[in-house]
Amino acid sequence: MALTPSGELRHAIDIRSRSDTRGTRGQRTGSDDVNVSVFAKVEPLSGRELETARQRYGQATHLVTTWHPGFDVTRKHIVLYRGRTLSIGYVKDEDEMDQQIKMVCGEDV
Secondary structure: OOOHEEEEEEEEEEEEOOOEEEOOOOOOOOEEEEEEEEEEEEEOOOHHHHHHHHHHHOOOOOEEEOOOOOOOOOOOEEEEEEOEEEEEEEEEEEEOOOEEEEEEEEEEE
């Protein structure tokens, strides 16, 4: 699979670790830790791409493509994009060479 050209990675995003602190009712409290700020391509999913993505992650709404940030991105991370929070449901390392990753994400409401 071909890598996405750098010119298409024009959206500024933050990849953060979710806070593990819980309140008395089980809700998350505290702030999330910023692991890295990078440029990415953020695309809303539709049609066949959406149906395929939902087979891996039922709440899929977006596909986020970026250069590999230098650490393992997992479902425990979130993506912040223009004030919106995207939960990561699936991460694919393109070509398995730690160059570029694609994340199937769902928007938190």
